[in-house]
Amino acid sequence: MLNSSINGPETIYALSSGGGAAATAVAVVRITGPESHLALQTLLSKTQKESYEKMKLPEARYAALRMLYDPISSPKDSTENDVDINVGMKRNPLDSSLVLLFDGPKSFTGEDMIEIHSHGSRAVVQGVLSALERLASPPYNMNIRPAERGEFTQRAYGSGKLGLVEVEALADLIVADTSYQRLQALRQMDGRLSDLYEGWRKELIKGLAHAEAVIDFGDDEDLDDDDLGFEDDMESGQMGVWGQIRPKMKDLQLKMEKHLSDAQRGEILRDGVKVAIVGVPNAGKSSLINLLAARDAAIVSPIAGTTRDVVEVTLDLGGVRCIVSDTAGVREDGTTDDIIEIEGIKRARKAAEDAHVLVCMVDSTDEDAGIAAIDDILKDINMDDKKKNVVYVRNKIDLLEELDSANTNRGISSVSISETFEISCETSKGVDSFIKSLTNKVLDRVSVSGDIAGNSVVEDEGAVITRARHRRHVESAADALRRFGMRSAEGYMALDLAAEELRLAASELGRITGAVDVEDVLDVLFSDFCIGK
Ligand SMILES: Nc1nc2c(ncn2[C@@H]2O[C@H](COP(=O)(O)OP(=O)(O)OP(=O)(O)O)[C@@H](O)[C@H]2O)c(=O)[nH]1
Ligand SMILES: [Mg+2]
Known part of the structure; x- marks a missing residue:
């Protein structure tokens, strides 16, 4: 995994702190690789001569405030006192920085590493980066270059500092927008997800090792189907090696299915x-998304059919990242000749289908038309727990003389709605309690133990699948175990095929964590079995 050249791995460097073009108070430049300490020594040297001499680097893992110097200085800085114009020439200072030295393998990448915490102006950062770039040229000729994207983490993975799942968690942590995204990434980073998969994989390998022993030695030891446990008869005391594997693998399969x-x-x-957010034209959908986003994200107008396309805003609701979509109004009769509107309605239906939480809005002054249009959308939607995740909102209650309680909660016919909200986007009446309730629904959707009353708790322990990649592999592993269950009941002739399913399941899990499996099978086979027996 490491980028090795003939001379060993290259030393790489990069600006690791964010900020982009904007200046920040502090910027962090990281250097990793075999010549990283030498690179720092060169930057700390006042003269080129000094950089060839053995000089004292800061103690590992202790911050030190040091002056950094530009390795190539302009000739005007030289003085007549310089012994050698080339090597004794004084260098220009780059910055007074905090420097941190790490000795491999006790570093993020597992290699020798340097962190330079410099002042964050573009001039300083550029100065430090250009200085490092120069170290690749004469007279230094270091094997050093700018890092590629993710290359520090790639090296950490390559040197076994991080597993694949942890690398993914780190990537999630770096882009986390909300508190629960952060918590989930941190939970995954602490290794509990890879521990779970690794634990399962070890059990599979153990099962496989036992199965292979039965295949290899079963005949020699004169075992018949009965001894091997195909009868699966505990009471008769005939539970053979094979018979012990099966319930264990079944148990594992159930665990995976639950997961x-x-x-x-x-x-x-x-x-x-x-x-x-869906509903008839003019119900006030765009007005609501603007209130949620606290900005004019969508155009609001009294003209029915204002919103044509789906307008998305990303919000933090209660610490959960939400993507809220405002959609084109869907007409009750569903007919329109306007091809743009037809496309808009198609997209509105798609957004409704994809939604985890659906807000159905009507204009309370014309509720019947609104309900008919929403019913039309809901009847085609196959969503998780429809009753719980569909919210009914009656807007424009400021226009009603008084709240018609007979009308309230009459809901939508195709799905019994648990909650109805009376709001006015014009006066903001009821909007706060609607947002609170929406937030609870969102928390509920991502929590393991939550109740509709609003006491949702996003699960704070346990390993949760966070990527489709993991799901695919766990699904394939569970499928393989299901097939193992069938094959393993077929008798001695199917042993090979059954064992193959275990191998497949193990390698699927191994692909999640990035582990290699063949070696492991051999290791377990030898450590777990006494061949001399
Ligand atoms: N009186 C009153 N007017 C409202 C309320 N909410 C929205 N409106 C008005 O109703 C009109 C339509 O609002 P929009 O938010 O554009 O409605 P929409 O559902 O997005 O409409 P389309 O994009 O055409 O589907 C605008 O003139 C709003 O100012 C409300 O609570 N009370
Ligand atoms: Mg609109």
Whole structure:
């Protein structure tokens, strides 16, 4: 995995702190690789001569405030006192920085590493980066270059500092927008997800090792189907090696199936809960998304059919990332000749289908038309727990003489709605309590133990699937175990095929964590079995 050249791995460097073009108070430049300490020594040297001499570097893992010097100085800085114009020439200072030295393998990448915490102006950062670039040229000729994207983490992975799942968690942590995204990434980074998969994989390998022993030695030891446990008869005391593997593998299969039946909470929490607002034209959908976003994200007008396309805003609701979509109004009769509107309605239906939480809005002064249009959308939608995740909103209550209680909660016929909200986007009446309730629905969608009353708790322990990649592999592993269950009951002739399923399941899990499996099978086979027996 490490980028090795003939001379060993290259030393790489990069600006590791954010900020982009904007100046920040402090910027962090990281250097990793075999010549990273030498690179720092060169930058700390006042003259070129000094950089060839053995000089004292800061103690590992202790911050030190040091002056950095530009390795190539302009000739005007030289003085007549310089012994050698080339090597004794004084250098220009670059910055007074905090420097940190790490000795491999006790570093993020597992290699020798340097962190330079410099002042954050573009001039300083550029100065430090150009200085490092020059170290690749004569007279220094270091094997050093700018890092590629993710290369520090790639080296950490290559030197076994981080597993694949942890690398993914780190990537999630770096882009986390909300508190729960951060918490989930941190939980995954602490290794509990890879521990779970590794634990399962070890059990599979153990099962496989036992199965292979039965295949290899079963005949020699004169075992018949009965001894091997195909009868599966505990009481008769005939539970053979094979018979012991089967319930264990079945147990593992059930664990995986349980792990998979999580309504994709982790993935949704990572990617964002999708909330769509649908309803007839002019109901006030765009007015509501503007209130949620606290800005004019969508155009609001009294003309029916203002919103044509789906307008998305990303919000933080209660610490959960949400992608809220405002959609084109859907007409009750569903007919329109306007091709743009037809396309808009198609997209509105798609947004409603994709939503995890659906906000159905009507104009309370014309509720019947609104309900008919919403019914038309809902009847085609196959969403998780419809009753819980559909919210009914009656807007424009400021226009009603008084709240018609007979009308309230009459709901939508195709799905019994648990909650109805009376709001006015014009006066903001009821909007706060609607947002609070929407927030609870969103939290509920990503929590394991939550109740509709609003006491949702996003699961704070346990390993949760956070990526489709993991889900695919766990699904394939569980499928393989299901096939193992069938094959293993077929008798001695199917042993090979059954064992193959275990191998497949193990390698699927191994692909999640980035582990290699063949060696492991051999290791377990030798350590777990006494061949001399
Ligand atoms: N009186 C009153 N007017 C409202 C309320 N909410 C929205 N409106 C008005 O109703 C009109 C339509 O609002 P929009 O938010 O554009 O409605 P929409 O559902 O997005 O409409 P389309 O994009 O055409 O589907 C605008 O003139 C709003 O100012 C409300 O609560 N009370
Ligand atoms: Mg609109």
